[in-house]
Amino acid sequence: MVVREKILDMVVSCFKRHGAKGLDTPAFELKEMLTEKYGEDSMLIYDLKDQGGELLSLRYDLTVPFARYLAMNKVKKMKRYHVGKVWRRESPTIVQGRYREFCQCDFDIAGQFDPMIPDAECLKIMCEILSGLQLGDFLIKVNDRRILDGIFAVCGIPESKFHAICSSIDKLDKMSWKDVRHEMVAKKGLAPEVADRIGDYVQCHGGVSLVEQMFQDSELSQNQHALEGLRDLKLLFEYLTLFGVAEKISFDLSLARGLDYYTGVIYEAVLLQTSARAGEEPLNVGSVAAGGRYDGLVGMFDPKGHKVPCVGLSIGVERIFSIVEQRMKNVGEKIRTTETEVFVATPQKNFLQERLKLIAELWDAGIKAELMYKNNPKLLTQLRYCENMGIPLMVIIGEQELKEGVIKLRSVASREEVAIKRENLVAEIQKRLSES
């Protein structure tokens, strides 16, 4: 939890640095709002039991609820972040770091703007967060749905199969091309030669030079959708260079993103595996951040179909938690679970009243303090508790101290003790805490 909190703080502070405001949308949506937004993944949605009233489902992500919010409130422009739980009916063991309930951190920019400026900012944010969290080297794969559509068209796939083929290609990060090809031919009814043509394309990846190369492709360059996508990607790389992050980005034609709602640029960040060091478990966590442009989703919720173009990203914090946790296990790092600064102790019996008065003084001064909930705790037990919990300071009150109007202040690590006048205690503690 302490680690989670630090990671979330870091993510949210990055979102705020980019001018986003916080927005919280409800955990459930009308069932009908969620259907047909996710493609094959729709079967993973949790529905609520019909107990009278509307048919409700738990949110599957934070994007569809955001689009619904924009449409319902007729908001045409907004930059927001949302940290919240989402729910998916998955077996929790399939992939490390995937659970049925998990936390997502989303940032989205809604509104009609000049092309690729918000899109580039989203990628910049992903870079800032992944660098900031020091997860090791990473790469962001970028593609565009329109380029994929263009490829599908020039390969001769009927438009009705675009989404299904997209879903298959999306599995290329977990399955070999051979298996994906088999799925496209055997399950989705693609002719083998069409599948092979697709294979030639989707196995390409590179930098901005690959964009130029695709412009030269005699067939693809005749396709209007593909051309638009390629033009935007070129502009995107220009802006990413100005942002100083272009070397982290790879144009990857195998990136498809399973969800139906993307309409333009799509991206997904992966950690680059460093060979596991001796004694370390190898980490295998898939993508740690992803997103894209979804210009049609808000219009699906608007009674008149008014569109609001959107682009956004989602940080896969659960996977990041897993990685950081695993790392800490590997290096044997111990993390404090509480923030307690001072422990109020006594070596004597019948000193509960004095301890209670003393700790209330500390709390009222904003100092994080604990005591034993016992009338007569042993001093050794109190000392051990401080050591186990990593509490840095101990204040000790007994008969002697009470008589002299002092309190003993003990550094738990160094075991040094000094007597301090009671009226100066709070100031002395605050001084020590600010120094450490």
Add this chain to the structure above:
Amino acid sequence: MVVREKILDMVVSCFKRHGAKGLDTPAFELKEMLTEKYGEDSMLIYDLKDQGGELLSLRYDLTVPFARYLAMNKVKKMKRYHVGKVWRRESPTIVQGRYREFCQCDFDIAGQFDPMIPDAECLKIMCEILSGLQLGDFLIKVNDRRILDGIFAVCGIPESKFHAICSSIDKLDKMSWKDVRHEMVAKKGLAPEVADRIGDYVQCHGGVSLVEQMFQDSELSQNQHALEGLRDLKLLFEYLTLFGVAEKISFDLSLARGLDYYTGVIYEAVLLQTSARAGEEPLNVGSVAAGGRYDGLVGMFDPKGHKVPCVGLSIGVERIFSIVEQRMKNVGEKIRTTETEVFVATPQKNFLQERLKLIAELWDAGIKAELMYKNNPKLLTQLRYCENMGIPLMVIIGEQELKEGVIKLRSVASREEVAIKRENLVAEIQKRLSES
């Protein structure tokens, strides 16, 4: 959202000051885990549709999941806080500040300790939070389930009706005694003279002196349950006096708390109505924090019935949000929704590239910055945006500045502009922000 965040921060920092660690339990529980824990309120639980696998329900509060967690993990001692959503099937309009989905902030102490020390700390925490939030004057009503049970027994209510009568009495904060009496007689089958005897008790409230007075009650003082409750309350008042908060506490025999799981001391904080000032909407929000001791709940989840005594509190942050929002509306206060510190602007066309390079420098230095997502925005539009959003600083780059290697730094409020060497810009901005 900004207000919410500040309130939650304040609550969590108080929980941490008292040595609690954060713990997050899942949003849904096995349906069977939640049944028979909430009494009459059980009908407000949201169930999930049976989609294969276990029958699940959404959590109704954070207490039952915590107890389940303790039992499953065989944890015998823990001080934790949890900020999370809970769900109840209520019509959202009934009471101001009650919704179907809402945020709860819970603090609980589990473990076998000497009596009333953790209980007193819970009440101290409630006082610290309510004082800290400056919601105006408040009072915490305290009672004990064992005293209520004793009263029911001496009034001649059969034990099988204790829970039902408890639920009726719990409504005394919203209904008159006459209506509650009617419910007890007409719906719950109590004899009118028994109801009247209860009425004599539950209309009493006062300080520690009322505890003494109840000790003198010839019938009640013969009841073992009541005696235990009274002894604990006396001790509780002693500790609360040491904590300096006794004057905020009222022993109130009408306090019952509807939930079935309480076994000992119970409490509920209410704001004291100050007469609405001219032009202000009167605030009506019910209780803003509550809790109590539940020594039997963990045992209900343990296969062997091992008990772990617990005491805790829940801060009704949704109601607190409503109050603070209403107040801000009343005084016409405007709150910034973003934290952006600097806006990157240009007065000229074709300066997008320079703006992008500049803003990346600011982001990379940790400065919160925004720009317009337009190739050629008008300067006036950019200025107005800063004024509307309350952004304090503006940096302006144009041909002249580019040639001279400077950036114009403008204070939005004072409209003063100075030219600053580009290499000193970040330092100058950081200096100004730290001064303001």
